[in-house]
Amino acid sequence: MAGMKLTKSPLAPETTPILPQIAGVEFAVGSNGFYGNRNDVFIARFEQPASAAGVFTRSSTCSADVDWCREALSAGQGEASALVVNAGNSNAFTGAAGVAKNNATIAAVTQLNNSKSSSVFLAATGVIGEPLEPEFIADKVREIWPKLGTASLNDAGEAFMTTDTFPKASTASASIDGVEVQIGGIAKGSGMIMPNMATMLGYVFTDANLSPSVCQALLARYTDSTFNCITVDGDTSTSDTFMLFATRKVGPLIEDVNDERIADFSVAFHKVMHDLAIQIVRDGEGATKLVDITVTGAASVSSAKIIATSIANSPLVKTALAASDANWGRIVMAVGKTDQPVNRDALSISFGDVEVARNGMRVPDYSEDAASKACQAQEISIRVDVGVGDAQAQVWTCDLTHGYVDINGAYRT
């Protein structure tokens, strides 16, 4: 499955944070052997009904698991009893066989847990289009169910990696009405990354007592500025899923997302989402540079985002950055191709603190050396003003290197 040994991204954080124990949820991990001996499946089980919310890929060829999660969230009104996630096979484009596999998995959980189908959530990531036997995951669930409570959230975060070179984890605590609550999040993703409502797979758990509607409102509030602002290759996965689970064990019941008692929690949750999203870019396949692109002076926020994304996805921009080349002409090109309102003759461009173009031309005192130096950094900020309005947007991406070509010639998605 994993066609090659991947070395850890040079952009990886130095250490993985140790995630807190979240009251009211326990984990088990196991291996189906898709990646040698390492774990490639995890279960989360909630002690009492947890609040669940999710955002999912907008792909019209989404996986059976995404179909199911949407259906379950709606049918069960955001009540969760368990989550089963496997790597190695995405169960996308598997037709009736994919639905049969899901039904068998859900049946296994409801029998073990004495819970409703609609409270069981699923996700899968890996090869597209290869149906598994119906009981394949169900058998594994039955095998590792007795081990619930023996694994940590960090263990779960390692068990759904595919081409990831490091596990993505983030944590924060917050005070709700004077009571401290915990937040722990995990995510996976490395290629096929241009989420459209979510990332590859990401889960945040909290022990706070949030209603399902508050969970959904928090996701809606922060997804656009975090997971929907990252791109590795402009390719949108069939399995993108990001979910928030609140075990409701700690603190007062919150039923309104605008309740001022969760102001602190909201900030902390946003930070965790942002952190996980950026970690995915840091693990972009073959990435050697983390690039943030801010477009200002646009006609609207959506226009600013389209332009920033065009720059972020341009193979010519990305290969230049890989070579530490401050090739701002390609940024001009990527702005121009978007069909968005821009004023060519008012355009300005900076790399870090180095302004290279102003009013539609190279700056008079342009220094190739200074611009190149700004592009040699491992983290590069590009700022483009398109000179037509007041709106802005920021997008994060990475460079395009030989590593990307290697990984994607060798790995069967």
Added chain:
Amino acid sequence: MAGMKLTKSPLAPETTPILPQIAGVEFAVGSNGFYGNRNDVFIARFEQPASAAGVFTRSSTCSADVDWCREALSAGQGEASALVVNAGNSNAFTGAAGVAKNNATIAAVTQLNNSKSSSVFLAATGVIGEPLEPEFIADKVREIWPKLGTASLNDAGEAFMTTDTFPKASTASASIDGVEVQIGGIAKGSGMIMPNMATMLGYVFTDANLSPSVCQALLARYTDSTFNCITVDGDTSTSDTFMLFATRKVGPLIEDVNDERIADFSVAFHKVMHDLAIQIVRDGEGATKLVDITVTGAASVSSAKIIATSIANSPLVKTALAASDANWGRIVMAVGKTDQPVNRDALSISFGDVEVARNGMRVPDYSEDAASKACQAQEISIRVDVGVGDAQAQVWTCDLTHGYVDINGAYRT
């Protein structure tokens, strides 16, 4: 300028066709030294007013040359006396300096040729954003003007190459009302190729006596199915220009594009446009495979084209093809991310004659060996039916290899 020695594309045609002499136009070539000693500028001069028509980039950051050609075509009603094209500097994003350079060049030509400004056409390709001295190209025009008639159309085709590894040339003859007319075309382009109304730079010359409006109508008729159906990297150039010049020396005057006397000519002209467009894909930066993608069963032609282009531009699809991997799951992904009407559960996919998916699933007798074999060919046909309608479109592209990363890390566009 050219940061590295490029080896000839493995997809290059075995030989370059020898283009005919087109009555009524003569050529001169010269060198500004952008690419060592080889020629990097050419002039075409028309003996009598020629009919001109053009299609240009839709980039909102287009070059000063594109601005000028649009203006001249309109002001001069499609009458041409000369064309000056240089490689090495695109004169894009050069503000007032770019306009000054153009004005000086045009003045040099009108003085030498005693012709109107609006009959002088310009184009430039190469680095973006580096202004040239106003007289830089004008001086070269004055130097090589006396050599007009000493160069061939093939020579011109070699003098505007940038990262091209072979000159693109195509020829055909046709009969108009029993009189044989000649068509000769040249094009350049290799990266930053996803034309939107035209390609990087392409010119077709004919001695036929076509009015300017007929020339423009022929371009309009065939651009969408030729140059607008190719992509190397999804990046749209700031300089894209495709022009047709008719010297009006041979055959009857044609003033209506639907005149049945040019039925044969239309077919021949279309063939030349198509041939030049495909040659650009064959010279895609780093390309090792020529890929044609046909999407059928779409809701509309434009929808089919959006889907085909999404497949053609997906880095994951392109890197898989580079590795001869029949990774059709990534095609499912690229279809799904388009937001176009598709029926996932009716989708079918073939590589060449090998059907790999049908009705939203892998075919029952799926053979990885057969699919891989189809992807080992140097020319690969991918066919996708999206199961919602009757419309179709075809797009040509190439694979994404280490060569693309190398070329674009080393070359300053």
